[in-house]
Each structure stands twice: as structure tokens, then as C-alpha cells.
Amino acid sequence: MAESPCKWRAACRCDSILRDSLDGRCAPFTVRKPDLEMPTTSIHGTPDYAELDALGLDPSEVIYFSSNINPYGPPASVVEAVQDEISRSFLARYPDSRSQRLREKIGAYHGLPPDAVLVGNGTADLIWLLAHAYGFQRHAAILSPTFSEYADGVIMAGGHPIRLPLPGWHRIRRRSYAPGGTTLAQTRQALETSSPWLVFICNPNNPSGEYLSPGEMRYLWEGAPNALWVIDEAYAEFTEDPWSAAQWVMGGRNGNLDRARGPGCVVLRSMTKDFALGGLRLGYLLAAPSIVERLQQMQPPWSVNGVAQLAGLVALDEMDWREETTTRLRRDLRDLQDGLRACGYAPLPTTVSYFLLPVGDAKSIRDRLVVERLFVRDCTSFGLPEHIRIAVRPPDENARLLEAMAQIDHLPTRQPDSRVNNNH
Numbered sequence: 156m157a158e159s160p161c162k163w164r165a166a167c168r169c170d171s172i173l174r175d176s177l178d179g180r181c182a183p184f185t186v187r188k189p190d191l192e193m194p195t196t197s198i199h200g201t202p203d204y205a206e207l208d209a210l211g212l213d214p215s216e217v218i219y220f221s222s223n224i225n226p227y228g229p230p231a232s233v234v235e236a237v238q239d240e241i242s243r244s245f246l247a248r249y250p251d252s253r254s255q256r257l258r259e260k261i262g263a264y265h266g267l268p269p270d271a272v273l274v275g276n277g278t279a280d281l282i283w284l285l286a287h288a289y290g291f292q293r294h295a296a297i298l299s300p301t302f303s304e305y306a307d308g309v310i311m312a313g314g315h316p317i318r319l320p321l322p323g324w325h326r327i328r329r330r331s332y333a334p335g336g337t338t339l340a341q342t343r344q345a346l347e348t349s350s351p352w353l354v355f356i357c358n359p360n361n362p363s364g365e366y367l368s369p370g371e372m373r374y375l376w377e378g379a380p381n382a383l384w385v386i387d388e389a390y391a392e393f394t395e396d397p398w399s400a401a402q403w404v405m406g407g408r409n410g411n412l413d414r415a416r417g418p419g420c421v422v423l424r425s426m427t428k429d430f431a432l433g434g435l436r437l438g439y440l441l442a443a444p445s446i447v448e449r450l451q452q453m454q455p456p457w458s459v460n461g462v463a464q465l466a467g468l469v470a471l472d473e474m475d476w477r478e479e480t481t482t483r484l485r486r487d488l489r490d491l492q493d494g495l496r497a498c499g500y501a502p503l504p505t506t507v508s509y510f511l512l513p514v515g516d517a518k519s520i521r522d523r524l525v526v527e528r529l530f531v532r533d534c535t536s537f538g539l540p541e542h543i544r545i546a547v548r549p550p551d552e553n554a555r556l557l558e559a560m561a562q563i564d565h566l567p568t569r570q571p572d573s574r575v576n577n578n579h
């Protein structure tokens with residue numbers, strides 16, 4: 156193995172790295188520049204149990220504005236079904252390794268055959284699976300700022316993440332972003348230039364909550380028509396007018412996506428968000444059966460436990476509950492944002508149940524609120540050190556947050572309100 160500059164340095168931005176024996180790309184498992192190619196220490200909005208222990212807090216004593224889940228869930232029918240079913244024999248029995256009944260029900264809901272569905276131990280599990288199946292030594296475009304697991308999964312699979320600015324965002328430093336600047340046309344151009352194998356796009360986006368329409372998605376797609384597009388719709392059902400790229404996964408011309416030219420598209424959905432099943436872990440993906448088969452071969456057996464499968468089956472009968480609670484959340488969100496504006500803050504617009512709030516120094520505001528047992532998401536790890544992300548909760552809890560935020564004398568820097576400039 157000779158030492159020489161990586162041929163792909165424009166894309167992965169390394170300086171000098173050992174060449175592997177294949178084709179002159181970096182060898183991520185042989186030599187990895189620690190500050191460049193290691194995944195981030197997983198930082199999420201979910202409870203950090205070690206931090207809670209250190210603070211002497213029980214998870215039930217804390218209010219999580221930091222976790223984007225439906226605070227009205229899970230549906231009562233799911234809790235009852237789990238309580239009724241749990242028995243010694245149920246717990247002792249291995250679950251169906253293929254989650255077949257659940258796949259059939261999910262497939263029917265999306266108008267797809269069961270073999271176009273793969274169920275996972277949460278969507279995060281499926282993101283890593285996809286990265287390992289398709290990302291080794293390949294470039295994956297990740298429209299950023301966004302959920303960190305796409306880049307982490309790609310890096311751990313020995314691939315190369317290329318962070319491209321999402322429309323409505325621009326890069327201010329290597330991994331820091333600010334609202335405004337990039338148009339849809341510029342993002343498409345960046346996709347064309349980077350020519351990735353994989354594209355990860357979160358729609359609606361976490362943490363910023365903007366939502367590309369089918370037309371905008373198709374327009375972007377043309378920038379990398381031969382890539383495998385992974386469209387993460389974990390939060391779609393929180394929007395007022397959800398749509399799904401599920402219609403595109405089987406190829407054909409229905410979605411006007413020319414599948415003949417490329418490997419196509421995978422849709423990710425999470426049931427831990429809208430049905431609030433975070434403790435059970437449940438997510439699924441929709442893809443052409445050939446893709447599902449390949450992923451299934453790589454998935455560890457019994458990934459999805461029996462309780463999660465049962466909960467998923469019952470939750471899928473609760474679409475009215477989901478509609479009713481997400482409608483309520485949109486009202487709660489309007490009230491919370493109005494309350495924050497009244498205190499001098501400038502929440503950014505969103506289509507979902509969480510939003511970004513410019514606060515100047517996100518870490519200090521988060522630490523300040525922790526004392527009140529109110530957890531918000533410091534967005535530094537997203538490349539947004541001046542923003543916190545707040546997921547709306549029921550009105551009495553939002554009132555507590557407002558009260559605490561009103562006490563904070565450190566008033567935020569104002570940010571432009573209109574981020575998304577989708578001029579083609």
C-alpha cells in the first residue's frame with residue numbers, strides 16, 4: 156500500500172491518506188482521519204440516561220421538547236393490546252423474523268406488495284442497513300443540515316458522505332449552516348457535480364421542518380437520476396398535507412421518475428414518531444423487492460421483537476387517532492410559536508410539530524432549561540450552534556416552557572423568516 160493523496164480528495168476533502176489497493180480512493184477502515192471520517196458521537200434529542208443519572212433525575216420527571224414524537228401517544232388501543240397479549244409464553248416465544256403480518260398490513264396501507272416492505276428495529280436500524288448494503292467505498296450525498304445517522308451510517312459502512320446544502324440553507328463553515336441562500340436549482344446542480352451513488356434526503360427535514368413537494372423532489376432527482384435515493388419520511392404524517400414517495404419505489408412511469416436510468420428510490424417511515432413507540436423501536440422501508448431482498452439478507456434475524464410487531468399491527472388501525480392528534484398538535488404549535496414571539500423570539504417557519512428557534516448560544520440556553528427539567532435540543536451537532544429545536548407538547552407543558560423562556564434575558568439574534576427560496 157503506497158502513501159499518496161486520495162484521488163477523491165475534492166469530494167471527501169482529505170489531505171493525504173493511504174491509497175487502498177482497489178482504485179485509489181481512501182481506505183476508510185485502514186486509515187481514517189479522526190476528525191474527518193469518524194461518525195459523530197451519537198447526539199439525539201432522546202433521553203441521555205447517563206446525563207439524567209448525573210443530574211439525579213428520573214426520565215419521567217423531565218419534559219422532552221427535544222424528542223420529535225407525538226406527545227399524545229401511543230394510542231390507548233396499542234397499550235391495551237400489548238398489556239392483554241403479554242404472557243410468559245408470548246415473552247418466551249421468538250418473534251416472526253420476517254414480520255410477515257406487519258409487512259402485509261403496511262404494504263396494503265401504501266398500496267404495495269409485502270415484498271416491497273422491510274420492517275426494522277426503528278428507522279435508524281434501516282438507515283445503517285442501507286448504508287452497509289449500498290455505501291461501501293461510495294459517495295453518498297446528504298442534504299444538510301439534517302439527521303446525523305445518514306452520515307454516521309455511511310462512514311461506518313466505509314463510504315464517503317458529501318454534505319450538500321439543502322434548499323433554503325447555506326454552509327458558513329465546513330459543517331455549519333445558516334438559513335437562506337441555496338436555491339433548489341443550486342442544490343440540483345451540486346448533486347449533478349458530485350455524482351453520488353446514494354442520496355439521503357429527509358422530507359420533511361429534521362431539524363428544520365421544511366417539506367419539499369413531489370414536484371420539487373422530482374426536480375432535484377434529475378440532478379442525480381442514477382443514484383439510489385433514500386427519502387426519509389419519518390415526520391411526513393405530522394404535516395397538514397402529507398404525501399409519500401411510496402408511489403415511486405416500484406419504478407415505472409407513474410411518478411414520472413425514469414427508473415430505467417437508475418437504481419431508484421427507497422422510502423423510510425418511522426412508527427416511533429407519529430405513534431410514539433420510541434421505547435419499542437419500530438420503523439419500515441418501502442423499496443423494490445430486489446432491494447428489500449438484499450437488505451433482508453444483511454439484516455440480523457429477529458431484529459424486530461414480538462411486542463413491537465404486535466404494537467405496529469394495532470397502530471395501523473389507528474389512522475383516525477393519528478389524524479386527530481396531529482391536527483391538535485398543529486394548533487398547539489401555533490399557540491407555542493405565538494407565545495414565543497410575544498416574548499421577543501423569532502421561531503422559524505415549519506410544516507411539522509417541531510421548529511428551530513434562533514437563540515444565540517444554543518448550549519447555554521439548553522443548560523439553563525435543564526435546570527427547570529425542560530429539555531430542548533441544542534442543534535450544535537446539526538451545524539446550527541445558534542439554534543435550539545423545540546418539539547411541541549400539550550398546552551400545559553408548553554406553558555411551562557414559555558414561562559421559563561420568558562425569564563431568559565439573553566434575547567436571540569433575529570434570523571430571516573423566509574428560508575426557502577425555491578427559485579429554480
Ligand SMILES: Cc1ncc(COP(=O)(O)O)c(C=O)c1O
Nearest residue numbers: 277278279302361389425427438
Ligand atoms: C429523520 C429521522 N429519521 C429516522 C429517525 C430514527 O427513527 P427511529 O426511532 O424509527 O429509529 C429519526 C429519529 O430521530 C429521525 O429524526
